[in-house]
Amino acid sequence: MSIRRIRVIDLETSGDAATDVCEIGWQDVVSIEGGPWQVNDERGALFVNPGRPITPETMAIHHILDAFVADAPFWRDIAPTVLQPQDGVIALAAHRAAFEQRYCTPRLTGGAPWICTWKSALRVWPKLEGFSNQMLRYQRMPEGLVHEIGLPAHRAMPDAYVTAHHLRDMLNETSAEQLIAWSKLPGLLPRVRSGPERGKAWEQISLDALDELARDRDIDTRFSAEQELKRRGEATPQAPKPKAQQSLF
Structure with missing residues (x-):
């Protein structure tokens, strides 16, 4: 069997x-x-x-x-x-x-x-x-x-x-x-889970807001924003380089 x-x-x-x-x-x-x-x-x-x-x-x-x-x-x-x-x-x-x-x-x-x-x-x-x-x-x-x-x-x-x-x-x-x-991948969130866009579906988010979310510290948020950018045919933004005197937290 x-x-x-x-x-x-x-x-x-x-x-x-x-x-x-x-x-x-x-x-x-x-x-x-x-x-x-x-x-x-x-x-x-x-x-x-x-x-x-x-x-x-x-x-x-x-x-x-x-x-x-x-x-x-x-x-x-x-x-x-x-x-x-x-x-x-x-x-x-x-x-x-x-x-x-x-x-x-x-x-x-x-x-x-x-x-x-x-x-x-x-x-x-x-x-x-x-x-x-x-x-x-x-x-x-x-x-x-x-x-x-x-x-x-x-x-x-x-x-x-x-x-x-x-x-x-x-x-x-x-x-x-x-x-x-x-x-094996980060979680693909159906909605934004924190911040000013909380609760909104990804297709409702402006391109500028998506760019910001694609740099988020949370890996699932970054991944989900990146997938929406790819769906729209937009380039995924590069994470900004840390400033010389960036504070740690």
Whole structure:
């Protein structure tokens, strides 16, 4: 039997260091014999010992206590068992996958490609109001999503379970290969998200404003403005050279 598998990953962490993971959750999305993609029963979560106390700031988000992880395995030992399942995967996925990729390094993943469901949602459903995992959940109300399994939010398995339903629906609209390709690029924002032009679609923005946005510090804003300039057949402006006494902030 031919099965294509993508494993959705979600992490809860205790800080920014490479091993500061305190929980990993997963949910598989599969296509059997070339059939439609579906969310199956392969899901779970494991506590991880980050090797140091969990900060109050992160504890306030996920409510994982030091006592929960005291006897858990370390990240380097447990990560490959989840990120490299025995039957293999064609990709790993996460919502805003850049965060998970900070901890799930190629050494731990076996070099699997990634799908970012946030970047993909911007492309597949650009008319939606918001693109956070939970906003997508309640705007779209994905078929088959069991409300209770997707709770509590900000815990690894429930969040991976919710993300998997978004991924399933994307995969049934476009290919995994396309989602992987989009995920390697900055996010293509459907609207300007900050500044005087906030909330406007890119086609509504003047050329002068687009030139400014194409120099923005935010990579997704720059990329989105550049794509609109290219659509109009305009040259992409070069970033200005820093002034000799430019202040740092």
